[in-house]
Amino acid sequence: MTTSGNRGGASGLQTLLVDVAAPLALFYALHAAGVDDLTALVMAGAPPAIKTVVSLARGCRVEPVALAVFVAMTVGTLASLITGDPRELLMRNALLSLPFGVWTLASLWLRRPLTFRVTQTLFPHRADLMDELWESDPRFRRAWRSVTVMWGGVLLLDCALRVLMAATLPVPAVPALDTALTLVTLVAMQVPTHVFLYRSGSWHLLFGRRRAPSMKESVA
Template structure:
């Protein structure tokens, strides 16, 4: 957009319209208000308003740091629940292991500690990521920040994912989840009849 002659502010505001449109489309399509969609629209609206009021494109660039910081806060809040965020995420990715995971959550304190520790790790990782995004937004050339934003996302996610996998392996958490083997498939259940 910058190459097409748009100003920094216009380019950044237009680029925010895609996630806003997606959130609105999902709300209309599913006829329900999604908390994540409302969160996204609220951050985009506040960022756009602040950018328009200040005329400063760096305000729009800093919004990604705000997204990340709020996500970190949400992760920390889940530490006060029975199911911390990383546990919920793993359970969603392993639906066939759901019963085993719930059983371990209810009976194995070390299993719970691992998920609380990983959620804390991800929360702090996202806070560091958020701080770096804000620093980039206010110190680097405006036209380079969007590309570096994507690089920082990849680096943060990869680093946290590596530590997570090492932790799950070293603590034996994955072994516990899959201790009784994979659940039988429909075909195997039919053959066993």
């Protein structure tokens, strides 16, 4: 089902607020109030967990990424409660980076790589054009496979960095640094991603100010 641009933007803003901003603000508010690190981390995970549970209860479609975050949070919370070590809970984002990195690289053997599918989800009005270019342009396919290798490798490196931060840095410093690492990685990776698409000669078709007509539109 196609999603409109306004709806997609609203959904992205909601995800940013509930899954990123709210847990971070809640953790540091609780920490400032004198709540211990483990309790503050567990309670800070409540907003995205509640959102996922409510969506499931309502029978709404839950995005795979959101479900993966919920599973990682649950596993991390259980492990930390058993051991009493808040660092176990800080490892939860590494639990996401590792399988996503492996999944991204493994998708190279699928009909379409994961990065291609994710981009189609983000830009549904360009999905048909992307499929047409994939079928007709070998350079386009090579570009997306290169992008996939790059993102898979970065996700594995991201996992190692998160484990290192969780194991060595003061617990109160990790949530902010963890969030900063996510945002910096997402922004920085746009540059090489666009470079690969520019070199394939198809960036302007997908993201230029004026989108070229698709094959179906041309025939019509």
